[in-house]
Amino acid sequence: MALNFPNPSRSYDASRHCVCFWGYDNAREIAFAINDSVISSLGSETGQDESAVLAAFDRHRERILSLARNVYMGGPQNRYTIS
Template sequence: MTLAFPNASRSYEAERRAIRFWGHESQFEFTFYVDADALHRLDPRGLDDEASLLRTFDANRPRIEKAAGVAHARGKQSFYRLTASEF
């Protein structure tokens, strides 16, 4: 089965300094977090507030989903954290 991202929702997690989103494979749902530092790598001019991080996520969603697919292909986990090194 292939990992898909049919749900476009995402949210900012202040305590993790990350954006959370979900992927699906068959009937299974997987949680992904993209660190703020990773988002700054995608847009070095972006600010560190919630709205700016969400905008950066939205503007780079295809690239982020690709990185999430690579992380997921390495092995199934309860959640995945995407860091700056993955971009």
């Protein structure tokens, strides 16, 4: 389980109220989504609009990537939600 995050891309999904980002286990792409509420709970004021949520994600990127590593199980699953 060598999960890494070489791609800093992330996007906001307004319909699901989450930020999506991607990690890689060797050549396999693994999709992650983290709910707005989790980002807000990481300790800073988070606005409700896309730019505010993405800015909060960026401020807490290392903690969020650590959460992603903790939920990642390997195997055939390629999509995880952090809620």
